[in-house]
Amino acid sequence: MTPKGLFIVVSAPSGAGKSSICQRLLALCPEMQFSVSYTSRPPRPNEVDGQDYHFISREAFQTRIAQGEFVEWVENFNHYYGTSLRQMNETLAQGADLLLDIEPRGAKTVKENFKDGVFVFVLPPSLEELGDRLKKRGHESDEAIQTRFSQAASEIKEVSWYDYSIFNDDLDTAVSQLRAIYLAEKCRTGRLAHKINRLLSSM
């Protein structure tokens, strides 16, 4: 029997640099798959359907909610975001490891449903730095930036129930910390039960 895959949920307030860290981890660990979320938000420039998100209409999203297709979903800034339960279960059952990029409310729902996940929160070095990064993204109004900043501050309070926290002062360090968390979690005695039992049964 193939042992079940491991999944890591990464959350962060906007501007903490989560997407860059996740992309770099995936490039370093080709055996890890990215869980592509569904959203009703329109794609940003450079975002690719089926790769960054599955982009669907509000109506299609609501139908999927009604059908119980999402392990978690939220409405944020008038757009829906959600993770497909079927897609997640299939990947893990095949023994593949999975990286999920989910905001704290959704992550909490995942944690309530899956006891064996690994939950990582990416933090900005400081609130000033977070404000600067949000301004530099340059594709939103001052008002939208201010709203994001307030939401970020409230999201940061959720860090307390995450297993691991990464301060993103430096991208390389943050990536190597996330990679270390992944490698370490693969060495958890509980996850190696199949290999350990094989050794013990040879005695």
Add this chain to the structure above:
Amino acid sequence: MTPKGLFIVVSAPSGAGKSSICQRLLALCPEMQFSVSYTSRPPRPNEVDGQDYHFISREAFQTRIAQGEFVEWVENFNHYYGTSLRQMNETLAQGADLLLDIEPRGAKTVKENFKDGVFVFVLPPSLEELGDRLKKRGHESDEAIQTRFSQAASEIKEVSWYDYSIFNDDLDTAVSQLRAIYLAEKCRTGRLAHKINRLLSSM
């Protein structure tokens, strides 16, 4: 206030390659200190007093036991081995991280006394490989090797209560796994409370 250091206890049956892995980790992580145990066993060739062990007489060891100086001690093949509680507490209080090389019985006592330690068990790839490695060490009689092999087999059963397990098929991989465990454990949310509280209190 300096946050307390982290400690990692590494155990393994003789011949699993634990000493090489620990030495390589210490070379890679100069901020980590090695906990030098006390022993009444005579030094092997190349072993240095105060570096590999504090070598003391049986009588001196027994006096220290009576004085409650050891957080754990065992008698193994007629020699005592023990870890100084004072030395351990002082290092951790200074905020330094500590690597301890302790066999399973002693490690269990440490776990009962310190809730926040990290416990890692190094396993041989197979029992055949373990037998071969014990023979190759070449400084012991056939009978001693056989006794070590039987003890190793029984020690391996202790793996179940360790947090992490490392199969030492390949030294480089094993070292990078131990290093990942160290880095990951430094990112545990609970261990970063001082840094997280500073960020939260700036809101």
